[in-house]
Amino acid sequence: VFGPSGCGKTTLLRVIAGLEPAAQGRVQVGDQVWLDANRRLATHRRAVGYVFQQPALFAHLKVRDNLFYGMRRRSPKPVLAFDEVVELLGLGGLLERGVTGLSGGERQRVAIAQALLSSPRVLLMDEPMAALDRASRLALLPYLEALQRTLDIPVLYVSHAVDEVARLTEFMVLMHRGRVSASGAVNDLLTRLDLPLAHGGEAEAVIRARVSTQDERDYLTELAFSGGWLWVPRVDMPAGTPVRLRIRARDVSLALQPVSGSSILNSFPVTVTGLAEDGPAQVMVRLQAGEEMLLTRVTRRSRRILAIEPGSQLYAQVKSVALLA
Numbered sequence: 001v002f003g004p005s006g007c008g009k010t011t012l013l014r015v016i017a018g019l020e021p022a023a024q025g026r027v028q029v030g031d032q033v034w035l036d037a038n039r040r041l042a043t044h045r046r047a048v049g050y051v052f053q054q055p056a057l058f059a060h061l062k063v064r065d066n067l068f069y070g071m072r073r074r075s076p077k078p079v080l081a082f083d084e085v086v087e088l089l090g091l092g093g094l095l096e097r098g099v100t101g102l103s104g105g106e107r108q109r110v111a112i113a114q115a116l117l118s119s120p121r122v123l124l125m126d127e128p129m130a131a132l133d134r135a136s137r138l139a140l141l142p143y144l145e146a147l148q149r150t151l152d153i154p155v156l157y158v159s160h161a162v163d164e165v166a167r168l169t170e171f172m173v174l175m176h177r178g179r180v181s182a183s184g185a186v187n188d189l190l191t192r193l194d195l196p197l198a199h200g201g202e203a204e205a206v207i208r209a210r211v212s213t214q215d216e217r218d219y220l221t222e223l224a225f226s227g228g229w230l231w232v233p234r235v236d237m238p239a240g241t242p243v244r245l246r247i248r249a250r251d252v253s254l255a256l257q258p259v260s261g262s263s264i265l266n267s268f269p270v271t272v273t274g275l276a277e278d279g280p281a282q283v284m285v286r287l288q289a290g291e292e293m294l295l296t297r298v299t300r301r302s303r304r305i306l307a308i309e310p311g312s313q314l315y316a317q318v319k320s321v322a323l324l325a
Contacts, residue, residue, distance in 0.1 A: 003175035018043035049115030070114035227289025228268030
């Protein structure tokens, strides 16, 4: 769930959790209705795991006891066993420590584990990295990625940071002024020219690829995606491993013909699917490569010289690719 501060992201989570008494509408999880015109299930009867910006832990208890507290609401069919949660979130060495001596990232991992051990039917995460410094955020991200791969329950993750959304999620709900303005696959929303995410200096695309081959001589890895291949600095993963790649609009240029004699290694054919003004002198161009969508920003002059229009067949040159996961 993505959007600027004050757009209603936290309120949405509170409605689902039953923390907004005046809420109206319909909330259904699986086959169970939690809220509609005739029913308002009490908060304590909603199987929700809620992770706040600031961890809600008991300072007088050790980590182990905080986790046991989360198990008080445990159902006969837990989402994960205690040992599985501890291993997944790397808490084995912290169980006997007091929570006051933990770092911000460690406390947040304990809070996530506590929420999971309550056996929720849905996990709500309200900007869990907003209060962390950069080092703590980077340390926590791999654990959140592991949750995404492991959990078999819905996770609603609230953020206003595009890098978190691009790295952790598959489906995005974009909110604006208390309403849903768009929803869909992450890369579709990142590259839709009618949405603000596709404009400005940080516009980017996130594409899916797989590890293909390793170039031992030059210490590079070839990644295959539906539109071709990309070379990146060596990635120590076996062939076939799925990865996500971030390609910023500012790192993509266009040419009418394949380019040779260039230091840019990554080039592949693309089709222009849309254009939109991006300031007085520039145009944002949406490109399709196989099943993936990318963005690039060109000047009005470049658009005119290259005759760029929807349907144009061109070649994209990608100067930089970032591996997300």
